[in-house]
Amino acid sequence: MTEATYYSWQHRLSVWLLRLGAGLVLFFLLLPIAIVIPLSFNAEPFFTFTEGMLRLDPAAYSLEWYRTIADSAKWKLAIRNSFLIGLCATFIATTLGTLAAVGLASSTMPLRRAITALLLSPMIVPLIIVAAGMFFFYTRFNLVASFWGIVIAHAALGVPFVIITVTATLSQFDQSLYRAGLSMGASPFKVFCTVIVPLIRPGVISGALFAFGISFDEVIVVLFLAGPDQITIPRQMFSGLREQINPTILAVATLLIVFSVTLLATLEVLRRRMPK
Amino acid sequence: MHQNPGGLSAAEIHTERKEQQRRRRNSLLLVVPILLFLFFAFVAPISSMLHRSIYNPTLVELIPDTVNALSNWDRTGTPKPETLLTFSIELQQLAKKRESGRLASAVNRSYPGATSLINATARKLRNVDPNQLAQTGHLALLDTDPRWSETKLWQAIDRLGAKYRIDNYLTALDLERDAQGNIQKRQSSNIYIDLYSKTLSMSLIITLLCIALGYPVAYCLAHAPARVAGVLLVMVLLPFWTSFLVRTTAWIALLQTNGVINSLLQSVGIIDQPLELLYTSLATILAMTHILLPFMILPLYSVMKGIDPSHVKAALSLGSPPFSAFVRVYLPQTVPGLSAGSLLVFITAVGYYIIPALVGGTDGQMISNIIAYHMQQSNNWGLASALGSLLLAVIVILYWLYDRLVGASNLKLS
Numbered sequence: 001m002t003e004a005t006y007y008s009w010q011h012r013l014s015v016w017l018l019r020l021g022a023g024l025v026l027f028f029l030l031l032p033i034a035i036v037i038p039l040s041f042n043a044e045p046f047f048t049f050t051e052g053m054l055r056l057d058p059a060a061y062s063l064e065w066y067r068t069i070a071d072s073a074k075w076k077l078a079i080r081n082s083f084l085i086g087l088c089a090t091f092i093a094t095t096l097g098t099l100a101a102v103g104l105a106s107s108t109m110p111l112r113r114a115i116t117a118l119l120l121s122p123m124i125v126p127l128i129i130v131a132a133g134m135f136f137f138y139t140r141f142n143l144v145a146s147f148w149g150i151v152i153a154h155a156a157l158g159v160p161f162v163i164i165t166v167t168a169t170l171s172q173f174d175q176s177l178y179r180a181g182l183s184m185g186a187s188p189f190k191v192f193c194t195v196i197v198p199l200i201r202p203g204v205i206s207g208a209l210f211a212f213g214i215s216f217d218e219v220i221v222v223l224f225l226a227g228p229d230q231i232t233i234p235r236q237m238f239s240g241l242r243e244q245i246n247p248t249i250l251a252v253a254t255l256l257i258v259f260s261v262t263l264l265a266t267l268e269v270l271r272r273r274m275p276k
Numbered sequence: 277m278h279q280n281p282g283g284l285s286a287a288e289i290h291t292e293r294k295e296q297q298r299r300r301r302n303s304l305l306l307v308v309p310i311l312l313f314l315f316f317a318f319v320a321p322i323s324s325m326l327h328r329s330i331y332n333p334t335l336v337e338l339i340p341d342t343v344n345a346l347s348n349w350d351r352t353g354t355p356k357p358e359t360l361l362t363f364s365i366e367l368q369q370l371a372k373k374r375e376s377g378r379l380a381s382a383v384n385r386s387y388p389g390a391t392s393l394i395n396a397t398a399r400k401l402r403n404v405d406p407n408q409l410a411q412t413g414h415l416a417l418l419d420t421d422p423r424w425s426e427t428k429l430w431q432a433i434d435r436l437g438a439k440y441r442i443d444n445y446l447t448a449l450d451l452e453r454d455a456q457g458n459i460q461k462r463q464s465s466n467i468y469i470d471l472y473s474k475t476l477s478m479s480l481i482i483t484l485l486c487i488a489l490g491y492p493v494a495y496c497l498a499h500a501p502a503r504v505a506g507v508l509l510v511m512v513l514l515p516f517w518t519s520f521l522v523r524t525t526a527w528i529a530l531l532q533t534n535g536v537i538n539s540l541l542q543s544v545g546i547i548d549q550p551l552e553l554l555y556t557s558l559a560t561i562l563a564m565t566h567i568l569l570p571f572m573i574l575p576l577y578s579v580m581k582g583i584d585p586s587h588v589k590a591a592l593s594l595g596s597p598p599f600s601a602f603v604r605v606y607l608p609q610t611v612p613g614l615s616a617g618s619l620l621v622f623i624t625a626v627g628y629y630i631i632p633a634l635v636g637g638t639d640g641q642m643i644s645n646i647i648a649y650h651m652q653q654s655n656n657w658g659l660a661s662a663l664g665s666l667l668l669a670v671i672v673i674l675y676w677l678y679d680r681l682v683g684a685s686n687l688k689l690s
Contacts, residue, residue, distance in 0.1 A: 007592060007597075007598050008597075008598070010598075010599075011598040014598070014599070018492050018495065018496065019496060021492040022492040022493045022495070022496040025489045025490070025492065025493050025569075026493060026508065026511050026512070028489070028566065029511065029512065029515045029566065029569060029570075030511060030514065030515065032523060032526035032527055032529075032530055032566065033514070033515060033518055033522070033523065033526055035526060035529065035530065035536060036522065036525065036526045036529065039529055039536075046534065047528070047529040047532050047534065047535050047536070048529075048532075048534055048535055048536050048538075048539045049536065049539070092313070096309050096310040096313055097310065099306045099307075099309060099310065100306060100307045100309075100310040100311075102306055103302075103303040103304065103305070103306030103307040104303075104307065106299065106302075106303040106306075108296065108299040108300045108302075108303050109300070109303045109304070109307070110300055110304065115307060115311070117679065118311070118314065118319075119310065119314065121318075121675075122314070122318050124623060124671060124675050125322065125627075125668065125671060126626070126627020126628075126629070126644060126667060126668075126671060127627065127629065128627060128629045128644040128647050128648060128664065128667075129322065129325065129627070129647075129664045129667060129668050130318070130321065130322070132325050132647065132651055132660060132661065132664055133321030133322045133323075133324055133325035133664075134317075134321040135651070136321065136324045136325055136328055136657070136661075137320050137321035137324040138321065152316075152317045153317065155313070155317065156313070156314055156317035156318040159310065159313075159314065188302065213517070216519070217519045217520060217521065219521065219630060220629055220630065224651070234519070234521050237521045237525070238521065238630070238634070241521075241524070241525060241528060241634050242633075242634065245528065245532075249525055250525065250529065253519075253521075253522040253525045253526070256518070256519045256521075256522050257518055257522060260514075260517045260518045260519065260522075261514065261517075263517060264510075264513055264514060264517045268510075
């Protein structure tokens with residue numbers, strides 16, 4: 001807090017209560033995630049701490065559930081599919097989204113407000129509606145129960161995030177650099193590749209990471225569109241949580257936490273590199 | 277000579293205008309690919325859901341000739357014998373293709389008892405000689421069950437023959453048609469209206485909880501020294517970035533009958549029996565508040581960071597008590613962040629499916645779960661689409677409000 005001066009004891013008390021409250025809320029935010037990690041090393045198939053775990057008895061801990069993942073063909077397929085689908089969807093969303101964001105940033109863009117609203121709408125429409133609609137429509141193109149059906153769906157869901165991050169970077173981009181490139185005789189395409197893209201790269205990469213994160217975490221569309229072969233990590237987790245709950249899910253969750261910490265750290269590094 | 281305002285010649289204006297048009301075209305060209313893509317991947321699917329909510333082709337597909345014949349009927353008494361004959365022939369064909377069940381369940385939605393009536397009749401007609409049926413089908417029909425002469429039944433079939441109908445919306449709004457076709461409140465139950473109001477009230481509770489929990493955190497974040505704020509921000513972003521299935525898993529581990537909270541409470545001695553925490557609406561509210569809280573904190577934080585601290589200082593130095601300085605000077609300036617965060621949380625909560633499906637049990641179900649149920653279990657796609665369209669309408673209105681109040685393009689993610 002910057003205001004070190006207190007105006008009365010009530011003021012001092014309320015500031016400290018506020019900090020205490022905020023601390024408790026942060027505790028509430030982090031506790032569930034923090035608890036998953038030790039529980040995933042439970043030697044017993046329980047969702048709670050055994051007495052042995054509390055005594056830090058090494059015998060109460062095991063890597064059994066991680067071994068189950070490594071041995072399971074289904075989980076391996078799920079991991080492979082999640083990355084493949086995520087990468088393809090990210091590629092489509094990032095390419096199209098970056099082009100569109102550059103177009104939207106130009107002062108000559110007609111209907112900007114309406115187009116922006118449309119491009120951001122996949123983020124707002126409830127996924128159950130998106131999934132149901134896609135199920136009806138994609139059936140006609142044999143895209144239900146297919147790899148590409150899910151890729152296309154996930155790409156559409158990732159688009160708004162690419163648009164938002166790239167637009168944010170472009171708002172700090174000096175348009176006169178574009179005109180300078182043109183006046184030196186470069187073609188618009190050349191200017192795009194050699195001037196614009198390098199300057200907005202941090203925004204593009206963080207948009208791509210967002211799009212990948214969306215696809216990697218998405219389950220509702222997969223539940224509606226996927227065939228038996230399109231198992232993804234969230235789909236496998238969902239059925240695990242619904243049917244036979246066992247600590248394998250906790251081990252997967254722990255791996256995903258490690259994964260998201262890595263993603264978050266990458267984004268933070270990118271943010272620091274963004275031109276101020 | 278007439279001089280125009282910019283001091284440009286007509287030719288120069290012409291070139292400039294051409295140049296403008298070219299630039300407009302170029303920027304549009306950049307947006308066209310994504311518009312085409314989203315049209316196929318997203319807009320058309322949603323439109324096809326809207327279409328499905330009013331499009332009911334079942335009867336036209338199954339008994340086209342009967343539907344056609346009924347269009348000339350005056351809707352009183354029993355239809356002409358030729359119409360009954362046509363129907364008996366079509367029903368026999370359906371029975372042979374084993375599709376009479378589809379007809380039965382479709383008619384049953386407006387004429388209770390039709391399932392057994394149509395299935396029983398279909399079984400009997402299946403073995404009648406087709407040539408004989410073509411002569412005396414109407415008699416065979418009336419022989420199997422006297423209900424085939426009822427006006428009500430044929431009125432129902434006639435109504436169901438229309439390809440485009442709003443019946444799914446009537447069901448979704450807990451309305452029904454009486455025998456004369458007038459719309460009235462459904463006597464039996466108020467399932468869907470109750471469900472919508474439950475969904476909205478649960479979302480409201482979640483939003484209020486997010487405000488109550490998020491406001492102090494955002495305040496501390498915005499007013500902490502840079503280094504502390506960085507650490508606190510990571511503490512908010514980490515859950516935001518963690519897969520929401522992971523967070524749901526965590527809540528299941530916490531709330532289970534033999535989960536962390538129950539064993540903790542038992543070992544401390546507060547309770548003897550484990551509490552039923554999981555599969556309740558409380559579990560839905562708790563888990564969703566946890567998952568949506570960062571959506572409240574982040575917009576609030578970005579607004580609070582932009583507030584000039586000298587405003588509050590000025591109020592205090594002019595003798596305002598701290599509390600009233602907060603309420604009258606600080607709070608109003610955070611309203612944009614509050615409205616952005618609240619609408620974001622509320623919109624997301626209204627449409628959530630996974631959390632209530634996994635932790636809500638029957639008590640904590642929301643409208644999305646019922647849409648999924650009608651899509652996947654009861655296979656009543658028309659009703660699922662109508663329920664979905666109503667949900668979409670709610671969301672569109674809220675999004676429009678959000679755009680008015682906050683501006684959709686002001687959305688920030690980090």
